[in-house]
Amino acid sequence: MIQFELLRDPAVLVLSPDGPLEQADFERIAREVDPFIASHGRLAGVMICARAFPGWDSFGALVSHLRFVRDHHRKIDRIAAVTDSELLKIMPHIAKHFVSAEVRQFPFDERAQALAWLEAAR
Numbered sequence: 001m002i003q004f005e006l007l008r009d010p011a012v013l014v015l016s017p018d019g020p021l022e023q024a025d026f027e028r029i030a031r032e033v034d035p036f037i038a039s040h041g042r043l044a045g046v047m048i049c050a051r052a053f054p055g056w057d058s059f060g061a062l063v064s065h066l067r068f069v070r071d072h073h074r075k076i077d078r079i080a081a082v083t084d085s086e087l088l089k090i091m092p093h094i095a096k097h098f099v100s101a102e103v104r105q106f107p108f109d110e111r112a113q114a115l116a117w118l119e120a121a122r
Contacts, residue, residue, distance in 0.1 A: 045118030
């Protein structure tokens with residue numbers, strides 16, 4: 001499951017997975033984010049805060065995740081991966097091949113620095 005918060009003023013979406021990702025997570029996030037993007041054009045950034053990658057609860061969840069990335073990555077300027085997970089630390093190197101956003105990793109205790117970097121995209 002993903003907890004999320006849309007910080008409207010800086011146009012930043014904060015994602016905090018706290019269990020295996022579910023198909024419904026991406027539907028809930030899209031219902032909140034899509035109207036914002038429609039009225040503002042884009043997000044300055046997405047911050048993913050996770051101690052470890054929790055995986056997906058089903059194949060449908062994986063497909064929903066990939067579909068969400070496909071539908072939104074061109075409308076996001078920057079992505080900050082805030083984590084100490086070795087697996088997630090390599091995310092920026094992999095993501096640059098699939099998304100148009102600039103992606104950067106921050107240590108888990110540097111959430112404020114990550115948010116400042118995302119806000120600077122505006």
